[in-house]
Amino acid sequence: MKYLLLCLFVISFVGISGCIGDMNENTDVTNGIDDDEMENNGTGTEIQVEGMEIEIVSGDLTYPVYIAAPSTGDRKPAIVLIHSFNGLEPGYMDLTDQLASEGYVVISPRWQTFETSPDDATVAQLIRDSVDYMANRSDVNIASLGLTGFCAGGRYTMLFLPEIDDFVSGVAWYGFPYSGGEEHRPDRPVDVLEELDVPMLIIHGTSDQASNISNIYSYAAELDAAGKYFELKVYQGQPHGFVLEESQLSRSFEAEDAYWQMVTFFDRTLK
Numbered sequence: 001m002k003y004l005l006l007c008l009f010v011i012s013f014v015g016i017s018g019c020i021g022d023m024n025e026n027t028d029v030t031n032g033i034d035d036d037e038m039e040n041n042g043t044g045t046e047i048q049v050e051g052m053e054i055e056i057v058s059g060d061l062t063y064p065v066y067i068a069a070p071s072t073g074d075r076k077p078a079i080v081l082i083h084s085f086n087g088l089e090p091g092y093m094d095l096t097d098q099l100a101s102e103g104y105v106v107i108s109p110r111w112q113t114f115e116t117s118p119d120d121a122t123v124a125q126l127i128r129d130s131v132d133y134m135a136n137r138s139d140v141n142i143a144s145l146g147l148t149g150f151c152a153g154g155r156y157t158m159l160f161l162p163e164i165d166d167f168v169s170g171v172a173w174y175g176f177p178y179s180g181g182e183e184h185r186p187d188r189p190v191d192v193l194e195e196l197d198v199p200m201l202i203i204h205g206t207s208d209q210a211s212n213i214s215n216i217y218s219y220a221a222e223l224d225a226a227g228k229y230f231e232l233k234v235y236q237g238q239p240h241g242f243v244l245e246e247s248q249l250s251r252s253f254e255a256e257d258a259y260w261q262m263v264t265f266f267d268r269t270l271k
Contacts (some may be wrong), residue, residue, distance in 0.1 A: 058129040065109040068100035077144035077270040081108040082153030089247040121183035145271040158189035161195040169269035171201045177219035201265045203237025
């Protein structure tokens with residue numbers, strides 16, 4: 001009996017974590033996702049992911065976009081991902097694939113294809129056209145559509161969640177709620193918050209020098225005063241853009257936890 005108890009005490013489980021590799025365009029991207037990550041996406045089953053570059057016509061211009069989707073044929077919730085001011089870096093393509101491995105169809109338009117700083121109306125139209133493309137896919141449940149963005153994309157998330165009715169929820173990463181009020185950017189996100197009717201998660205770092213955390217606290221206070229539902233996750237000491245390191249997905253605790261916060265938020269609001 002003592003020997004049996006000793007054997008039971010020494011049984012243990014070892015967790016294995018893997019890295020996301022670089023993704024090649026127009027290929028099956030499952031080789032970029034660790035097998036354990038694919039198997040531990042919350043469903044207990046492996047999700048194969050396919051990623052590719054496609055083109056979308058918006059405003060008489062043709063934009064390249066990157067899209068990743070689970071290979072299963074059933075309809076799934078979808079996410080529009082808006083990259084930062086630094087472009088669709090490899091880390092954002094990896095992030096697109098990783099979200100797809102969680103059971104989402106994810107589209108990431110290259111909104112800076114023709115201008116570094118396009119006007120808000122141009123970006124809004126590209127997002128709407130990306131939504132229209134998703135609505136015509138047989139594997140997308142367009143009634144469960146989320147929006148997420150980083151840096152400038154975080155501002156777009158704060159701005160367009162109230163203005164584009166297709167979205168059910170959104171996640172704004174280190175955005176700029178008080179940026180705008182110019183000819184090509186007439187509205188500030190804070191100016192349209194009264195129109196926000198869906199849940200929003202805000203992710204930010206306290207050492208963000210580009211978008212000071214005090215502005216996020218002020219924005220959160222205004223959302224609260226207006227009775228708008230939001231969640232706020234703040235990471236002490238984290239700088240602007242902390243989800244990436246040298247254009248690749250960061251493996252820091254804060255970056256991985258923030259990713260988990262986003263996924264669980266979308267799981268709660270879209271699935």
